[in-house]
Amino acid sequence: MAALHATTSSILSSFLPRMSQPTISMASRAATLYSRQLSLPQIPVLAFAIPSAIHLNLPGWVEGLWDSILKAVPKKKTSHMKKRSRQMAGKALKDVxxxxxxxxxxHIKRAHLLCPYCVKEIQSMFKGKAQKTTSEKPVDEA
Incomplete structure (x- = not known):
């Protein structure tokens, strides 16, 4: 122990050459006491053990609750594909x-857009005129 103390003091004196030997030993003693004081708990432990002879009568539903908690744990790791599909899933549609x-x-239509019923009606009118013009045979004027 004395050799260890001498080695420690010589190492400290090499780093701190201005401190004298008694000052180093007093500093190390104070540091030791302070570290012991910090290692002891500030508040005494109030834990006590229940003897094995005493049985706590817990209702049956508490035991069943513990079983259900144990069963609620995932059994396998979630795959990368499932995680990505959850993350990249389609977002909910917004109400118009x-x-x-x-x-x-x-008819009801979206604001700032053409009415789809009126557009279909106009398209059918143009198709009808186009069919009439193509169904008529062209007249040769030669």
Missing amino acids: TSLNKCSACG
């Missing part, structure tokens, strides 16, 4: 709040 009545036909 900008709806108006079409002034021509009275």
Whole structure:
């Protein structure tokens, strides 16, 4: 022990050459006492053990609760594909709040867009005219 103390003091004196030998030993003694004081708990432990002869009568549902907690643990690691599919899943659709009545036909349409019913009606009108013109035989004027 004395050799260890001498080695420690010589190492300290090599790093701190201005401190004298008694000052180093007093400093190390104070550090030892302070470290022991910190290692002891500030508040005494109030734990006590229940003797094995005493049995606590717990209701049956508490034991069943513990079993259900143990069974609620995942059994296997979630795969990378499942994690990515959850993360990249489609987001919920937003409700369309900008709806108006079409002034021509009275159907409900989205605001700032053409009424799909009126557009279909106009397309069918153009198709009908196109079919009439193609069904008529061209007249040769030669």
